Amino acid sequence: MAATEDEHRHDPGGTDVKMTNNELRTYLDHVDQLLDAPAPGRRRLLEEVEGHLCDAIDHRVATGMDPTAATRAAIEEFGPPSEAALGLSDTPEETATGWTHWLPIAVPFLLTAIAVIGAAYYATKLPDSSTAGERAAVRTYIQSTLLLGGITSAGWFWLRHHRRPRIVSPAWLATVAALAVLVI
Amino acid sequence: MAQDRIRGHLNALLLATLVDGPAHGYALAQSLRIASDGQLAIPEGSLYPALRRLEDEQLVESQWDTTTNRRRRIYEITARGKETLTEERRQWRQLKTSIDTILGEPT
Numbered sequence: 001m002a003a004t005e006d007e008h009r010h011d012p013g014g015t016d017v018k019m020t021n022n023e024l025r026t027y028l029d030h031v032d033q034l035l036d037a038p039a040p041g042r043r044r045l046l047e048e049v050e051g052h053l054c055d056a057i058d059h060r061v062a063t064g065m066d067p068t069a070a071t072r073a074a075i076e077e078f079g080p081p082s083e084a085a086l087g088l089s090d091t092p093e094e095t096a097t098g099w100t101h102w103l104p105i106a107v108p109f110l111l112t113a114i115a116v117i118g119a120a121y122y123a124t125k126l127p128d129s130s131t132a133g134e135r136a137a138v139r140t141y142i143q144s145t146l147l148l149g150g151i152t153s154a155g156w157f158w159l160r161h162h163r164r165p166r167i168v169s170p171a172w173l174a175t176v177a178a179l180a181v182l183v184i
Numbered sequence: 185m186a187q188d189r190i191r192g193h194l195n196a197l198l199l200a201t202l203v204d205g206p207a208h209g210y211a212l213a214q215s216l217r218i219a220s221d222g223q224l225a226i227p228e229g230s231l232y233p234a235l236r237r238l239e240d241e242q243l244v245e246s247q248w249d250t251t252t253n254r255r256r257r258i259y260e261i262t263a264r265g266k267e268t269l270t271e272e273r274r275q276w277r278q279l280k281t282s283i284d285t286i287l288g289e290p291t
Binding site for chain 1: 209210211213214227228231232234254256257
C-alpha cells in the first residue's frame, strides 16, 4: 500500500497521478475551508482524512480501478465537502445552537444600545456653556460607545460566520470586553 | 435511516471493533462494513470526531503510525474502554430484549 501511495504522490510523469493528487488536494482544501474546528484538532482531522482517502484510493486501485476513478469514488464515498466538514466539525455537545448561539452577543448589544442612547442624549443636551472637563467627559463617553459598538459588531460578524460555534467562543470575549469598557 | 440507527451506537460499535486489535480509521470503517455485510456503512465524516470523543473520554488511545510514509493515526482500546464496552453490551441486550418483546413475531 505504501508503495502505491508513493507512486501517487511522487511519480512526476503520470497524468493520472497528477489528476489524482489535484483532485484530492482540491477536495481537502474545500473541506479545510468549511471545517469549523479549532486549529490543533483541525490539522489532525485533516491529516486523518487525507490518510483515510489515500487508503480508500489504494484499496480501489488494488482491485484494478484506475487511480483517477479510484480517487473520485473515494471522495464520493466520503461525501461532498460541506457534508464532510459538517460531520468532521465539533460534536453538538460542544457547540452552541439556537438561543445559546446568540446569547454571547446579547449583552454587548444591549450595552451598546444603552450607550448609544446615552451618547446621543449628552451630545444634544450639552449646553454651549459647558466646561472643558464636561466636554472631555462626553468625548470619552462617546469614544467608549464607539469601542463598545466595534466589539459588538466584531462578535456579531464572528457568530454569523460560524454557524456551529463552540460554546466558549470569541463572542464571549466580546461580552467580557464590552463589560470591561463599561466598568472602565 | 440506517445511518441514523448507527449514530446512536457508533461509540459501542467502534469499541467492539477495536477489541480485535488496534486499527486506523479507514480499517475500522472497512471492518464494520465487512462484519455487517455492508449494512453498517458509517458516515465517514463522523468517524473521526467519534474517535476523538472516545479518546477524550479515555476509552481509546491513539498515536501516529510511524512505520509508513502516510499519516495514519492508530487507535487502541483502553482498559476503561473495555469496561465501557461490557456495560454497553449489557445495555444493548436489555434494550434488544425489550424491543423484541414488543416488535417480535406475533404468536
